[in-house]
């Protein structure tokens with residue numbers, strides 16, 4: 329068991345929900361709108377399900393032959409003039425990046441959004457060694473100025489309102505706190521970042537896909553910030569998780585059709601850039617990072633999570649994520665993908681996350697690479713129970729629920745008394761923090777007077793037909 333403190337997502341979600349009446353509904357509304365755009369885009373492509381199937385199969389094939397494709401990528405990238413490094417874990421990744429920057433005398437670096445670099449906690453590592461790191465993605469820069477990690481893998485500051493950003497910029501870059509015009513706020517950050525692009529000694533990116541047959545990699549953004557960061561400074565460093573490999577360029581046709589549609593409901597990101605070796609007169613370093621991925625690949629129940637292309641669709645559709653905010657997960661990855669990834673880094677610390685889900689299955693339905701997310705969440709619950717990580721109240725309530733659900737007659741008897749009992753149960757009992765950690769920040773809905781079973785017997789059963 330790790331020494332890290334267990335994350336309490338219910339308590340953290342409560343802070344987001346009770347903060348005011350604005351943030352949670354705004355968050356929910358925006359992400360649901362994104363989901364509706366995704367649904368419309370998917371519906372407009374007749375072969376959408378076929379594309380998901382092919383993407384899933386390509387990922388499965390690549391992960392099954394990962395050693396081969398990694399070596400092929402390394403050989404081809406090296407032929408193109410890139411320096412390829414291998415990092416076993418986050419510490420090695422950070423050391424490699426630091427030594428490259430040190431060798432080049434870089435004191436300030438500009439970087440684009442990368443969840444892998446977040447996962448490695450690279451920025452604090454470099455800043456503790458005297459290297460200033462500037463985020464060039466607008467959402468990431470907002471989060472950096474606020475001292476917070478990203479709350480969403482595609483929309484890092486989506487839990488903030490325009491007013492929040494105006495006040496943050498007033499505190500940090502001296503704008504008018506009452507002017508929350510998004511054009512002005514964007515312009516301020518652009519003007520702030522541009523001179524740095526020109527002056528900095530290094531630009532850093534991640535990589536959405538690394539193509540084995542060419543030794544090239546792709547970065548998809550909407551702001552073009554990765555492209556400037558990679559092409560203006562003389563030194564470009566890209567850190568790429570080893571699961572980002574795909575075999576051939578033609579596979580990109582499948583993934584590019586799925587990625588932006590799933591992520592934000594648009595046909596493509598504004599920029600889908602291929603990087604093929606260093607720019608003229610420049611230097612390119614690619615750091616291939618494991619950080620637990622090989623171990624995950626050996627986990628029979630959980631290795632499919634390595635197929636993830638970080639589109640965020642599972643987060644946008646998740647009713648728990650939309651209403652509790654990404655920071656409530658207390659981890660690098662939030663939402664359903666976070667629930668299945670985070671425990672692979674620290675089982676005890678993230679042992680509550682698998683219960684941060686309704687198991688509705690919507691995440692699995694929208695995942696463009698067909699990861700069985702909700703099945704994995706359920707399997708993680710079993711792991712946490714077997715490891716003895718569940719608190720006493722949860723253990724007792726699951727024992728009672730298991731007994732009742734295994735005995736239909738007791739279940740039906742409880743159904744009959746549940747609705748009237750709820751009307752009379754004292755508030756302190758229903759919303760008790762230990763018995764119902766989610767209740768403190770949410771009112772329970774009114775329980776229906778008629779159960780679905782009774783309604784079905786009365787309206788849809790053969791017996792009901794006979795009566796009509």
Ligand code: SF4
Nearest residue numbers: 636637639640642695
């Ligand atoms: S698990 Fe699937 S839906 Fe979620 S971010 Fe990854 S690819 Fe997207």
